[in-house]
Amino acid sequence: MSDLAGLYQQLILDHSKNPVGWHPLASPTASSHQVNPTCGDEVTLDIEVREGVIAAVGWQGHGCSISQASASLLAGLVEKSTVENASALLDEFREALRSRGTIELDEERFGDAIALNGVSKYVARVKCAMLPWVALEATLAG
Amino acid sequence: MPLTESEILAIREDFPLLTTTVNGSPLVYLDSAATSQKPLAVLDAERDFYLHRNSAVHRGAHTLAALATEEFEEARATVARFVGVDADEIVWTSNATEGINLVAYGQRLQPGDEIVVTESEHHANLLPWQQLAKRSGATLRFIPVDDEGGLRLDLLPEIVTNRTRVVAFAHVSNVLGTIAPVAELVAAARAVGAIVVLDACQSVPHLPVNLRDLDVDFAVFSGHKMLAPTGIGVLYGRRERLATLPPFLTGGSMITTVTMESAEFLAPPQRFEAGTQRVSQAIALATAIDYLSAIGMDRIAAHGTAISTRLLAGLARIEGVRVLTGRGDRVGLAAFDVEGVHAHDVGQFLDDRGIAVRVGHHCAQPLHRRLGLTATTRASGSIYTTEAEIDFFLEALAEVRTFFGVNA
Numbered sequence: 001m002s003d004l005a006g007l008y009q010q011l012i013l014d015h016s017k018n019p020v021g022w023h024p025l026a027s028p029t030a031s032s033h034q035v036n037p038t039c040g041d042e043v044t045l046d047i048e049v050r051e052g053v054i055a056a057v058g059w060q061g062h063g064c065s066i067s068q069a070s071a072s073l074l075a076g077l078v079e080k081s082t083v084e085n086a087s088a089l090l091d092e093f094r095e096a097l098r099s100r101g102t103i104e105l106d107e108e109r110f111g112d113a114i115a116l117n118g119v120s121k122y123v124a125r126v127k128c129a130m131l132p133w134v135a136l137e138a139t140l141a142g
Numbered sequence: 143m144p145l146t147e148s149e150i151l152a153i154r155e156d157f158p159l160l161t162t163t164v165n166g167s168p169l170v171y172l173d174s175a176a177t178s179q180k181p182l183a184v185l186d187a188e189r190d191f192y193l194h195r196n197s198a199v200h201r202g203a204h205t206l207a208a209l210a211t212e213e214f215e216e217a218r219a220t221v222a223r224f225v226g227v228d229a230d231e232i233v234w235t236s237n238a239t240e241g242i243n244l245v246a247y248g249q250r251l252q253p254g255d256e257i258v259v260t261e262s263e264h265h266a267n268l269l270p271w272q273q274l275a276k277r278s279g280a281t282l283r284f285i286p287v288d289d290e291g292g293l294r295l296d297l298l299p300e301i302v303t304n305r306t307r308v309v310a311f312a313h314v315s316n317v318l319g320t321i322a323p324v325a326e327l328v329a330a331a332r333a334v335g336a337i338v339v340l341d342a343c344q345s346v347p348h349l350p351v352n353l354r355d356l357d358v359d360f361a362v363f364s365g366h367k368m369l370a371p372t373g374i375g376v377l378y379g380r381r382e383r384l385a386t387l388p389p390f391l392t393g394g395s396m397i398t399t400v401t402m403e404s405a406e407f408l409a410p411p412q413r414f415e416a417g418t419q420r421v422s423q424a425i426a427l428a429t430a431i432d433y434l435s436a437i438g439m440d441r442i443a444a445h446g447t448a449i450s451t452r453l454l455a456g457l458a459r460i461e462g463v464r465v466l467t468g469r470g471d472r473v474g475l476a477a478f479d480v481e482g483v484h485a486h487d488v489g490q491f492l493d494d495r496g497i498a499v500r501v502g503h504h505c506a507q508p509l510h511r512r513l514g515l516t517a518t519t520r521a522s523g524s525i526y527t528t529e530a531e532i533d534f535f536l537e538a539l540a541e542v543r544t545f546f547g548v549n550a
Contacts, residue, residue: 003165004494008487013547039486039502040516062516064486065546128486 006118007125008065015115016065021075025058032138034131041067041128045135047078054078054086059135064128066119071132073113078136087140093133097126144448145441145525153437154526156181167496170531175316175344175475175522176500177366180430184369187429188422199421200395200412214421217428218411221376224431225342225361226352231384233377233411234424238343239266241362241377242310244414245339246270248387249308253279256305258336260285260293260322261512262315262468265505267341271310280307287512291318292469298330306336313345313361317506317520318468319450319475321345324356332357337383343367347524348446348473350439359383365423369430374423377414384410391416434525442525449474449523449532456536462543466513475522477504480539482548485517491545492519495538 025031028046035042041063048056057079059071078086089109096103101121105114119129145153154160157179162169171179191213197206199214215229222229235241247270251257257271261284275282283301286294302309309331314321324340331338340361345351347368353361360383365374379387389396389407393416398406407413434442450472457465462481480488489501500520503510510516521535543549 002494004491007490008546017547040507040510041484041486064484066486122490125486125490 003118003121007122009115009118011112011115012065012069015069015072015112019059019068019072019075021057021059021072021079023058024060025056028056028058030139030142032135032142034135034138036063036067036127036131039063039128041131043067043071043132043135045071045074045132045139047136047139049083052083054081054083059132061132063131064125066116066125066128067131070113070116070129071135073116074132074136077111077113083140086136090133090137090140094130096120097129143441144444145437147528149437150445150526150528153181154528156183156433157526158182160526164496164498165494170495170497170534172521172523172527172531172535173498173500174524174527175367175520177372178347178369178524179526180369180371181433183433184371184426184430188371188426191422191425196422199419210421213425214419217424220428220431224435225346225378226354227378228381230409230411231378231381233379233384233414234419235362235375235377235414236373236420237366237375238341238362238364239270239375241360241375242267242339242341243270244377244390245360245362245379245387246274247390249274249278251275251278251280251307254305255280255307256303257282257308257310258285258302258306258331259283259309260311261287262291262293262318262506262509263310263312264316264341264343265507266343267310267312267339268508271308274308281305285311287468287509289513290469291315291466291509291513292320293322295323295326298326302330302334302336304334306331306334308339309336310339310341312341312343313351313356314342314348314473315468315506315509316344316475317477317504317509317518318466319344319472319477319522320468320470321349321472323470324358328357344473344475347434349443353378365427365430368427369433370427371423374420374427376427379410381410384414387414389413389416393417395419437525443473445525445527446474446523447472448529449527450476452529452532453521453523453536456532457539460536460540462549463539466515466518474524474527475520477518477520479515479518480542483542483546485519487546488519488539488542491542492535492538495534497535497538499535 025046031046043061199211337359340358346363366372485501
């Protein structure tokens, strides 16, 4: 597989076209709007936390296929997860994405989201994949 | 007459960076509107200055200082001749943005006064005026664009009125590539006594420009877009305008007499050149201008037209590509939207083939918003851009929608 095909795996293209969790939440306990100022990509992420568990996740946004697929994959991954686990996933995701291809996402932990592994070799695109995760970080902190 | 293929290939010999390989493919550099590449002559000029004549200008009496000062001022004269004005009307700045801020900070406006820009401005020619309006209580107005990005000149009489103090606009749009109707805009400003500030960043590198003939009060351009290094920009100010403009940055080298309480300032242009100057960059810019002049700006402009024509014809043949055309004559650049594929993804696909383009809003968010877009892809050429490169880019672009699965 070429690097480009590794970056744009079919799963990423599918998620960017048919995103998971694409809706606002009726009663979010926290939400965050993040913008990438260099390209204008946007993600608004809502979470509803009950008793330490992310009971529901919803998001909306627009931008490149990497940022939008990353948000879609994130929504599938952290819904029903504990806040503690979501926070750990965030740390692991950030470490892998910033590793320039030296650290891969753990398939058991990340499932389909390992399709984003190819992004870490493209330093300029790491911020695209991180955009919804930065929103998650803000909602967990808030 | 446009540059011939053999002339372009000879020019490319002067730009070693163009032989770089990117992702296993020869570099196709189509991002010259962001920054141009630099010929050896320019790199050598800067190095030669540091090797043989480096010293501070306009201070000290030793031999090297005198040589450096002479060369620095000769560079100013070269720039002035290139754009048809006098040397004492040329102020060195770090970049064009600094030049616009210098002019904006020098304006003394009040509530009721109005500043006019266009909806297609680069942020560099918008934010300094927004901030001036905020500081002074003046109102910022703009000439809107139509659905193609063309200026709504029909609205000019309503927008440029006897309340207008400043009319600021780009000579060539960095997104649309179109040449503004300078004469019409200047006439409207003159009729109401407003000053005209021209952002010439995308025109001076690609067209013969005579600022005196254009009859503008101020103009800015940037060295790094015209084969020179970063860190050097130019502000032109009509002599009588510079004479009444207060200093922007203050400090050393711009004074006559200083006491603990006050200071007397030098005459322009030194009044606007506080602190240590960008000597090697100014000299390198003059060398870049000599390089461009040796080719001839008329021929460079014709080359830009040839690039533009080939780009537009090729883009029109690719399904799902919408070009932001604007209205009027053009330089050699085109920004476009690929339906169903985000600009960053387009840029990434092209980069994989070694093709360097600009993606994003190109520092013109209001224009993109007006045209219903957030980000576009821009291909821009220069004197070293070949027809084969344009064709290679167009062939790659034609595959983008298929790759991303949107070519239904």
